[in-house]
Amino acid sequence: MSDKNKTTDEERQAMRECIAEAFWYRSLPLGLTTGSLALWAVKTGRMKAKSRFGAWPIVLGFGSVGYILGKISYILSENCMNVFLSKAPESTISESIRRRREEDWNLDGQLPNRFMDILDRVSENEMSDTEHKILEDCNTIAYYRYSLPLSIGLGGSMYLAIKAKILKESRLFTAIPKLPKTLVGSAVGYLIGQYLYVNSTDCPRRFQKYDHNGRIARLLRGENEYPTVVGPDNQHEAGDDNFPQDYIIPSEDVYSDLSIEIRDSWTNSLNKMFRPV
Numbered sequence: 001m002s003d004k005n006k007t008t009d010e011e012r013q014a015m016r017e018c019i020a021e022a023f024w025y026r027s028l029p030l031g032l033t034t035g036s037l038a039l040w041a042v043k044t045g046r047m048k049a050k051s052r053f054g055a056w057p058i059v060l061g062f063g064s065v066g067y068i069l070g071k072i073s074y075i076l077s078e079n080c081m082n083v084f085l086s087k088a089p090e091s092t093i094s095e096s097i098r099r100r101r102e103e104d105w106n107l108d109g110q111l112p113n114r115f116m117d118i119l120d121r122v123s124e125n126e127m128s129d130t131e132h133k134i135l136e137d138c139n140t141i142a143y144y145r146y147s148l149p150l151s152i153g154l155g156g157s158m159y160l161a162i163k164a165k166i167l168k169e170s171r172l173f174t175a176i177p178k179l180p181k182t183l184v185g186s187a188v189g190y191l192i193g194q195y196l197y198v199n200s201t202d203c204p205r206r207f208q209k210y211d212h213n214g215r216i217a218r219l220l221r222g223e224n225e226y227p228t229v230v231g232p233d234n235q236h237e238a239g240d241d242n243f244p245q246d247y248i249i250p251s252e253d254v255y256s257d258l259s260i261e262i263r264d265s266w267t268n269s270l271n272k273m274f275r276p277v
Contacts, residue, residue, distance in 0.1 A: 010088035010094040017087060019071070025079075035063030048206035050165050058166070115204040116206070118219045130211045138203035146200075147193030155186030 041047040042055035049055045159182045161167045169177030
């Protein structure tokens with residue numbers, strides 16, 4: 001058996017073990033919990049069961065959502081990554097995990113807070129062109145991969161809940177009674193997405209990796225804590241051959257980088273009001 005086939009078998013074994021652990025440690029407990037809460041809500045009158053099958057469609061629906069969320073949360077967790085490192089240490093997935101962990105540069109859990117503080121302190125006029133482009137990438141990823149899916153998901157869930165008579169229609173907007181709560185769900189999903197992206201530490205990693213000697217990256221490492229304001233001609237140390245002159249979205253990255261066209265078309269700014277707990 002070749003090394004390539006052996007690595008593939010190891011990856012499959014690691015994935016099977018990860019899925020099995022996800023079932024017992026996340027999916028089953030969370031599915032039973034959400035299903036039980038739904039049954040309790042129907043029994044106490046907090047939710048109405050319109051189906052001829054009684055409360056079971058609602059219970060199964062909520063239980064299924066909890067089951068799926070539990071499985072996804074475990075597969076994306078550090079526990080599943082550790083399974084790959086243990087069972088398939090030579091696989092490409094394990095290499096990506098190790099490369100990502102090596103890029104942590106040993107910063108503590110306060111990295112998201114520190115990053116938002118730095119963005120508050122460094123104005124856009126003081127950022128270099130490279131820092132501007134990296135921040136635009138962060139905004140694009142935060143929107144398309146986090147806020148937009150959650151906004152559509154929660155907004156759609158609110159609409160379906162109103163349509164299924166689980167939630168009541170608006171009494172103020174009789175012309176479009178489903179719209180207010182649907183918009184609320186979409187807005188909450190958007191804000192949750194922004195919050196999750198800030199806590200993912202993806203954006204500060206990009207500054208550290210692709211503009212290592214930039215002002216924001218230096219502040220993230222605790223270097224030159226109160227630097228003097230510099231102009232466009234001396235943003236970086238003179239003679240630094242490692243400074244990237246043009247920032248380009250990397251073609252190979254553990255986070256699956258977006259295309260340049262999407263990045264250039266998005267102008268939303270990162271919501272600085274959102275700070276992680």
